[in-house]
Amino acid sequence: MAKLLDEVVSEFSRLPGIGHRTAMRLAMHLLRMEVQDVALMAQSIARFRTEIHYCRCCNNLSDGEVCEICADPSRDRTTVCVVEQVKDVLSIENTHQYNGLYHVLGGVISPMQGIGPSDLKVDxxxxxxxxxxxxxxxxxxxxTVEGETTSFYLTRRLQECSGVRLSSIARGIGFGDELEYxxxxxxxxxxxxxQRIE
Amino acid sequence: MAKLLDEVVSEFSRLPGIGHRTAMRLAMHLLRMEVQDVALMAQSIARFRTEIHYCRCCNNLSDGEVCEICADPSRDRTTVCVVEQVKDVLSIENTHQYNGLYHVLGGVISPMQGIGPSDLKVDxxxxxxxxxxxxxxxxxxxxTVEGETTSFYLTRRLQECSGVRLSSIARGIGFGDELEYxxxxxxxxxxxxxQRIE
Known part of the structure; x- marks a missing residue:
């Protein structure tokens, strides 16, 4: 196998959920792409890793020191929604139903994986x-068990802060879910x- | 969403079989990788596209003008196995049962997709x-229908070459397959x- 092919296949295989066969298919796809487009892809991968910042207010991914959401003057600065990871911010933003700020913990407490409160952005x-x-x-x-543990931990820590109302997103049966399952x-x-039907 | 994140996610989404959600997971994985490793990955993607060659004898992917197999003096130069794509060369090589050369057509005749004999490396x-x-x-x-059409076409063209024996790989029930299916x-x-059992 050509060394260049071998290299790109093993690089793709390092990514989660991508096995040798898929990596090979991706490599073959690169050959069908324009040289310029592949160069842009490679550049954007490298730049993302070196130039992305974590917002110093909320720990969300950001192009600069402070993320777009924290910098947006139209957002309600009195409400903070605490989420596990960056993806969760995007999920909530996609609903267009929330106008407050966020706080990205960067994970959940998981003794099994050796993740304690100090590994999260609690401070x-x-x-x-x-x-x-x-x-x-x-x-x-x-x-999950880890999520609930983390919520419990945060509740205790946040109760020390006077004047802050604590809430949790509603739990229940999701839309489209069947009771049976x-x-x-x-x-x-x-x-x-x-909930009472008015 | 941060522009750098948006960019890398849309670049990953251009790859086949990778949707927005998977692209996001891959982007998040990049953040957990070492900066140096991500740089190597990006470099190897860009280099693969610009520096890879197609072997001028057999059209296999190659680091140089002529691929490893064609350049290997221990291979039997009197036998050529015609395959559709580079992946097929690797599949056959992995069996360690074939010592001849290859010829990579680069596809099969497919009128539906507008691929005719002139688009393949038949000449x-x-x-x-x-x-x-x-x-x-x-x-x-x-x-497949396309594969059989191509085999038929090649058979006719190759019959014009005197002194060349033509054969096709055996068709039949694969190992592990059930007759029922x-x-x-x-x-x-x-x-x-x-086949007669001796």
Missing amino acids: LLLDRMAQGEVKEVILALST ADELTIAHAIHNR | LLLDRMAQGEVKEVILALST ADELTIAHAIHNR
Whole structure:
């Protein structure tokens, strides 16, 4: 096998979910692309890794020191939604239903993977609270064991901050889900937190 | 969304089989990789596209003018195996059962996709035949309609070359396949071309 081909195939194989066969297909696709376009792709991969910043307010990915959302004067600066990762910010932004700020923890507490509170951006969050501008913190973490543990931990830490209302995104049966396939805990929670139909 | 992130996600999304969600996962993975490793990956993608050659004998991918296989003096230069694409060369090489040379057509005749014989490296193959060294040509194309059409076309063209024995790789039931799920044409062919057990 040509060395250049071997190299690009093994580089693609380093990416998650890409095996040798897929890597080979991607390499073959590069040959069908314009030279200029492949150069742009390579450049954008390299630049992303070296030039991307983490927003110093919320830890979201950012082109500069402060991310677009934190820099946007039209956003409600009194509300902060705490999420696990950058992808979650995008998921919430795509709904166009939230106008507050975010805080990206960068993971969840997971003793199994050796991730403790100090590995997450908890202190940065508490620093933001200390500035006094934030009135509500919405916890929007996963409902996994790790996510719930992290929510519990954050609740305890945030309760120390006076004047901050704490909330959690609603748990229940998702739209399009069937009751038949929902687990008991979710159903129990959904019944317990039933909402009155006005 | 940060512009650098947006860019790298849309670049990844250009690759076949990679949607927006996967592209995002790949981008996030880049952040967990060492800067140096990402730079190497980007470099190897760009170099592959600009520096790879097609072997001037067999049209296989190659680091130089002539591929490793064609340049290898220990290979049997009297046998040429005709395949559709570079991947097929690797598949056959992985068996370690073939010691001849290859010829990569670069596709198959497909009127539906507007691919005719002139889009394939057929003339290059006939030029090789004209040099008189080749004694056997093995057709190893897919058993799709397009593959069979191409085999038929090549058979006719190669029959004009005197002194060249033509053969096709064996068709039949693959190892691990069940008769129950094989199509009638394959079974009929397998019975017709049954092999005597010595």
